[in-house]
Amino acid sequence: MADHFNHYPLKHFAATVADCMGMTLPETYAPPISWASRILKSRMGGTADRAVLYHADAVGLYIWQQYTQLFAPVYKHTSMAIPFLSTVASVTPVAHASMYTGLDPEGHGIKTYVRPQLTCDTLYDQIIASGKKAAILAMEDSTFLHIFTGRQMDYFSAKNAAEIQEKALELIESDKYDLISIHTFEYDNAAHAYGPESKEALNAVSIEAEVFDNIATRLNGFAGKHRILLSYSPDHGQHLTEGGTGSHGSTLLEDMNILHFFGTIQ
Ligand SMILES: [Zn+2]
Secondary structure: OOOOOOOEEHHHHHHHHHHHOOOOOOOOOOOOOHHHHHHHHHHHOOOOOEEEEEEEOOOOHHHHHHOHHHHHHHHOOOOEEEEEEOOOOOOHHHHHHHHHHOOOHHHHOOOOOOOOOOOOOOHHHHHHHOOOOEEEEEEOOOOHHHHOOOOOOEEEEEOOHHHHHHHHHHHHHHOOOOEEEEEEOHHHHHHHHHOOOOHHHHHHHHHHHHHHHHHHHHHHOOEOOEOEEEEEOOOOOOEEOOOOOEEOOOOOHHHHEEEEEEEEEO
């Protein structure tokens, strides 16, 4: 059977989120997936005034295919899943740069595992320019804290997913941020060390799904007050190496195909 790569490149992520928030991005951005944003906006009864984007690093589509039950905590809060195709190379800075700039790697300039501060326009710059407040909450040394640094927004880091959850709940409770991006890599770390389908890695999928569940549950307390867009959005997958550990960066299906989940609270 031929390899079936997902249809939508990650560069459509920024404009899709922006469209859900009622923002039109400059033409440099790949266009929104408008059928999806239309459905999400109709569920919310308008545009989102809040977005919380959770990035569980390196969770591939085939992990969902083979271990679907691990995603029950994500299903609980989401109503739409969209298959996305990661970038070439399928590594964190390349993929997250495309997700937040709407550009191919040639456009934003990060084509390999390098983490310069991006000087081109990002979704964060658009959010800030429209008078909204943005925050990044990420595990220590996250790519987010390198490539999206230097902007008029707040940056927070924490050691692990448990501490990220604690901080996320605090930020949500402050009711101050219009857009919060959250990045954890418990699965990525475990999959690199023990293999993408090892019990350690699968346990990390569950840990991150529980973090998402707890964040979404807290956001539900704002129903009636805000229209909130929620997403669970990995950047790439991982494949098993001959040595039994995990790796990514290739154009293998396991690295390229990912699945995003979107939900709304209103
Ligand atoms: Zn990654």
